[in-house]
Amino acid sequence: MNYQAKRIRLTCNETTVRDWAAFMLAHLDEMSVALRQEGVRHEMWFMGADEISLYVIGVMDVDDKAASVAASEKSELSVDAVHRRFKAHWDRTRVEDIKVESRHPPTFDGCELLFEARAGNRIGS
Numbered sequence: 001m002n003y004q005a006k007r008i009r010l011t012c013n014e015t016t017v018r019d020w021a022a023f024m025l026a027h028l029d030e031m032s033v034a035l036r037q038e039g040v041r042h043e044m045w046f047m048g049a050d051e052i053s054l055y056v057i058g059v060m061d062v063d064d065k066a067a068s069v070a071a072s073e074k075s076e077l078s079v080d081a082v083h084r085r086f087k088a089h090w091d092r093t094r095v096e097d098i099k100v101e102s103r104h105p106p107t108f109d110g111c112e113l114l115f116e117a118r119a120g121n122r123i124g125s
Contacts, residue, residue, distance in 0.1 A: 001041075005059045005098040005106055012089035014054060017047055020086040021114035023079075028117055030079045035119035037075060038068040042118045048111035053091070057098065057108055 010017065024031060024045075035043060042061040049055065062068050072080050100106040 001061055001103045002063050003042075003059060003061050003100050003102050003105060004065065005057055005100045007055050007057050007096050007098055009052065009091040009094035010054045010056065010089050011091050012054070014047070014049075016086075016089060017054065017056065017114070020082065021045065021047075023082050024117075025115050027079050028115075030077055031117040032120055034072065034075060034077050034079050035117060037077075038062070038071040039064055040068055040119060042105065042116065044105065044116040045114045046108050046111040047114050048108065053094075056114070057111060059100070059106060061105070 035041070040060050040062045044059040046057040046059070047054070048057065060068070072083070
């Protein structure tokens with residue numbers, strides 16, 4: 001296991017986040033294919049808000065993050081296309097690494113698990 005997490009501040013509203021998450025949940029089989037192509041074993045997305053902004057926390061169990069990103073950028077799968085569109089709402093100046101135990105899937109108090117997926121099989125929220 002090699003879990004990594006990032007908090008990503010958003011420039012959109014909660015409805016936009018929920019629409020993105022709903023699409024991903026409706027396409028978990030395709031997400032499984034995408035994760036396998038990207039070398040990601042397990043991916044989780046959480047939503048939270050604080051006095052600063054709405055944010056998502058993306059968690060990945062992956063060994064080669066750069067290769068994973070490169071694979072997702074050239075993917076023609078619908079889940080990757082929808083995810084690239086959602087990334088337009090990320091405040092790229094306010095993305096931060098979150099220290100997590102790399103051997104175990106993390107949880108985040110006060111955040112809602114939107115969805116998770118594993119390469120090769122389905123997991124709902």
